[in-house]
Amino acid sequence: MNLSAAATPVAIVFSDAAPAAGTVTLTFDANAVTYGTDFSTLPAADGNTVVVPFEAGATTVHFTFNKLIDAIEGQVKNVAFTVTAVSFGGTISANDSIQLNFNETASLGSALAAETGGPTQPNQVYIDLSSGTMTMAKRVSWDLGFYSGTDFRVVLNSSLKMAAKKLETTNIDEVQAADETMIIAQGQGIASQVDNPTGVFDNDASTHDTAIDAISANDADNKVYLVNMGSNPAANAPAIGADGSGSGSLRGWMKIRVLRNGNDYKIQYADIASITHQEVTISKDTAYNFTFFSLTTKNVVPVEPQKTQWDLNFTTFTNLLGGTTPYYFPDFVVTNLKGGAKAYMVSITDTVTYDSFTKANVVQDNFTDNQTNIGSNWRSTSVNGPNGPVSQFVLKTDRFFVIKDPAGNIYKLKFTGGANTAGERGYPTFQYALLQ
Known part of the structure; x- marks a missing residue:
């Protein structure tokens, strides 16, 4: 997780409600930072250990990470926490650690491939543009x-x-x-x-x-x-x-x-x-x-990252055609509207291109309350064959998208592909850049 706030809650999720009150114990490794100077925690640490209490019946417990001094340009500062014990003998399963990075500014951009899993698209992939990180969850989970x-x-x-x-x-x-x-x-x-x-x-x-x-x-x-x-x-x-x-x-x-x-x-x-x-x-x-x-x-299961830690979800989706007819879409992109992210589409013209688009071109009123503003608008899925339509992934190159993340950073994003070299769907790629 890339830290954008002074205080960040970090959640530990239980698969079932806790049978009794108890504690979760975490240990941490600090990289180029000192406890009490660069960061602190609530509950407070004892050495490199944090003990977090919970009540009977709890399904989630939190500790708070306080960033006291930001990283400056060129510094790499982070703290890695690992769950090491649960007082009543619960099992510690996958996803038992997290690294908290001290980020000075949002990522300037990157080129990414969302790992949806190929033509059957078994994964939902959550993208955080400010850090360039991806979080995956099985759709059937x-x-x-x-x-x-x-x-x-x-x-x-x-x-x-x-x-x-x-x-x-x-x-x-x-x-x-x-x-x-x-x-x-x-x-x-x-x-x-x-x-x-x-x-x-x-x-x-x-x-x-x-x-x-x-x-x-x-x-x-x-x-x-x-x-x-x-x-x-x-x-x-x-x-x-x-x-x-x-x-x-x-x-x-x-x-x-x-x-x-x-x-x-x-x-x-x-x-x-x-x-x-x-x-x-x-x-x-x-x-x-x-x-x-x-x-x-x-069971309660982990799926999405925390609400301010993702912007786009590459997924399959049940949409409504004309507002009245359910229709299932693969190769779909949902914006994190409830977390504060929004998006809109820009059509390429002789005077407006992805490369020439700057922050001055952003139209704030175009960020509407609809999580499907990207949706399936970046691709089509058939071409005309000799005997009618033939299934084939087609990238729409006459458009790009503008995304505002929960922290207010604004990015331009264009899709660069959606199929592998064999023509199999389920391999979306894109590039994006921070507008400054």
């Missing part, structure tokens, strides 16, 4: 995202073509039946059963923000939902130029009901044929846009 803001909202994993239908009952233990009309195909599905692709939560009763209604403080208002779990990526690579990201096996059906629990969420869930259910509390974590939960593994 999560199903529901629980919003950490003021609202109580639950989103579906649109990268898997999920859908949710509100039922008339509040009894999660009633047996339900699959509803084949909920399956999302190209031009098939019901708009109200998928999340609004803009990503805006405006709480306007006349608009559709999420497939699952805002969670009410009145339990009686929170109905059971039938959930189509969508589709896996294809098990085998598709034909050259074709998409294999959403043509795998169907993931089945679940039923869920979400309630409030103070400032947390409580989710009840079960297979549709079950007459009993399971229940778990999901805590809001304001360092992140969402807390993610897997109905398959029954």
